Amino acid sequence: MRIAVLDDDSDLLELIKAHLERHHHVCHVYASGASLLMDTRHETFDLLIVEWHLPDMEGIDVVHSVRQGIGPQLPILFVTSRHDERDVVEALNRGADDYMVKPLRMGELAARVAALLRRAYPEALGAAARQEFGPYRFDLQKRLLLLRGTPLNLKHREYELALFMFRNAGRLLSRAHLREVVWGEINEAPSRSLDTHVSRLRSKLELTPESGYTITSVYGMGYRLDLPGMQRGATAAG
Structure with missing residues (x-):
């Protein structure tokens, strides 16, 4: 599947990209919210992974813009070091489908991505003959x-x-x-x-x-x- 990852930590971006590609996904990485939002005007993705703190805007605003422009069908996984319950609730209420707290565990990340994709695209991932x-x-x-x-x-x-x-x-x-x-x-x-x-x-x-x-x-x-x-x-x- 085609996944976009948004984070200002270049080392983490490369780690996530390498891990998801081992699970046969195509991964596109972004370091700013503006660059991702610009690409969503003419590109399509199967899932987004979005960090809360970005150099140019808050990740929560990126999620809100995506929901306004694309709609509710695109699965979004929110990742952040913020673990307060109020932050989790805000992210989910603003349009995120799932939430992970850093430091990320790559095995769990891959499993959560797979679960979101199965729910969003049952036909595309169907195993029927x-x-x-x-x-x-x-x-x-x-x-x-x-x-x-x-x-x-x-x-x-x-x-x-x-x-x-x-x-x-x-x-x-x-x-x-x-x-x-x-x-x-x-x-x-x-x-x-x-x-x-x-x-x-x-x-x-x-x-x-x-x-x-x-x-x-x-x-x-x-x-x-x-x-x-x-x-x-x-x-x-x-």
């Missing part, structure tokens, strides 16, 4: 996608992209987020490969407004797979 979305059925063992019972001829990346988008249906996913998960590209220069694959999926999967299943392009951000009843017109383009 098959997953169905209306007429679409993914056979995870055979790595096949069937439409109304007929196997589709998808290339490897097309299958991975389709599976990831269906598992995250209704979520806006940034271009970098999709490239990291499907292609394993981190901090790569932009390319048209993603757009080409999305175009192929629209055709091969019959993702049309008439079917109710569509991939929406959101200008300056990325793509969102809309299922019947999920369509949202705001900020959409293409």
Whole structure:
């Protein structure tokens, strides 16, 4: 999963990053609240880890801004050396989903991150051998996608992209987020490969407004797979 970590302690940032990457997460680190908030305007993450005391603002204000701009669905883990009950209550009331007191224990951190992700993304982290979305059925063992019972001829990346988008249906996913998960590209220069694959999926999967299943392009951000009843017109383009 794609995680952003905000802390002004560079050594701790590197420790958290290394530990989470050992658990197969992609980790982006930030030393200021402003830099993280700026990136959330055009990037998407699966979870945030936020420190209370920052050089430019309070972490509690970062959490509040994220909730105002993105909404309640993004899980946020708050970390701080403040352990008074009133601080814990304030952080949770302002939008944090969980709270850890420093010094952090890396094993506990990984477990809390995993628990938050399981609750937030049950479809994306599902272990079932098959997953169905209306007429679409993914056979995870055979790595096949069937439409109304007929196997589709998808290339490897097309299958991975389709599976990831269906598992995250209704979520806006940034271009970098999709490239990291499907292609394993981190901090790569932009390319048209993603757009080409999305175009192929629209055709091969019959993702049309008439079917109710569509991939929406959101200008300056990325793509969102809309299922019947999920369509949202705001900020959409293409």
